[in-house]
Amino acid sequence: MKRLCVIPCRKGSKRIKDKNLKLFLGKPIIEYSIEVAEESGFDKILIATDYRGLRDYEEAKIYRRKEENAQDSSGLKDLVIEILEDEKQKGSLYDSVCILYPCAPFVKKEYLIICQNMLETLDYNTVFPVQKNTSRNKDLYIKNEIYVTSEVDHDEEDSRRYKHAGMFFYIKTDWLLKGNSIVSGKCGYIILKEWEAQDINTPEDWTMAEIKYNTNLTKIT
Numbered sequence: 001m002k003r004l005c006v007i008p009c010r011k012g013s014k015r016i017k018d019k020n021l022k023l024f025l026g027k028p029i030i031e032y033s034i035e036v037a038e039e040s041g042f043d044k045i046l047i048a049t050d051y052r053g054l055r056d057y058e059e060a061k062i063y064r065r066k067e068e069n070a071q072d073s074s075g076l077k078d079l080v081i082e083i084l085e086d087e088k089q090k091g092s093l094y095d096s097v098c099i100l101y102p103c104a105p106f107v108k109k110e111y112l113i114i115c116q117n118m119l120e121t122l123d124y125n126t127v128f129p130v131q132k133n134t135s136r137n138k139d140l141y142i143k144n145e146i147y148v149t150s151e152v153d154h155d156e157e158d159s160r161r162y163k164h165a166g167m168f169f170y171i172k173t174d175w176l177l178k179g180n181s182i183v184s185g186k187c188g189y190i191i192l193k194e195w196e197a198q199d200i201n202t203p204e205d206w207t208m209a210e211i212k213y214n215t216n217l218t219k220i221t
Helices: 030-038 076-089 109-121 173-177 203-220
Strands: 003-009 044-049 060-064 096-100 126-132 139-143 146-150 162-164 168-172 187-191
Touching: 003 030, 003 060, 003 076, 030 044, 030 060, 030 096, 030 109, 044 076, 076 096, 076 173, 096 109, 096 173, 109 126, 109 168, 109 187, 168 173
Parallel strands: 003 044, 003 096, 044 060, 126 187
Antiparallel strands: 096 168, 126 162, 126 168, 139 146, 139 162
């Protein structure tokens, strides 16, 4: 099985300026994702970016994404298909692709390996980590292993409702290349505790991520 890792790193973040390269507890936040990717046995790691100053790492290499796939409206699916088709022209075919978020300081090698094994041994199209969804707002959640959108009040008693943990999606490439969405069909997931992840979209999320990360370090030591 050949495995590709894509780390999307667009420079146009609006709510947190230069979010993907911002220092998180002393180092650029994207480096947490890069370091874990380099430990996880991928056949190739590409940082898909429109940042001109971003450099190659030891194993993770820069991929200059097309302008049309670097806009606010650009989707991850179009970017990944662009990369897969470009790799195919170079003679490289992959069985699976991991879309690893650049702002995922909580990601661990074991999460990637578990999801990889689930994708390769079970009947899933996509696998990813989730957390319980405590929000009352309309959101994406999982019920019975299907990722759907619902307007149901999330306070009602249903222990099978979760939100994406903001870390990664592990997908079968043939599923994606057939035109299917990243999250569609049969999806598997691993459940993380509240303190084990933080989806970072706002300055408040960033602050909470730093608090959680420092708290986890204290628990370890």
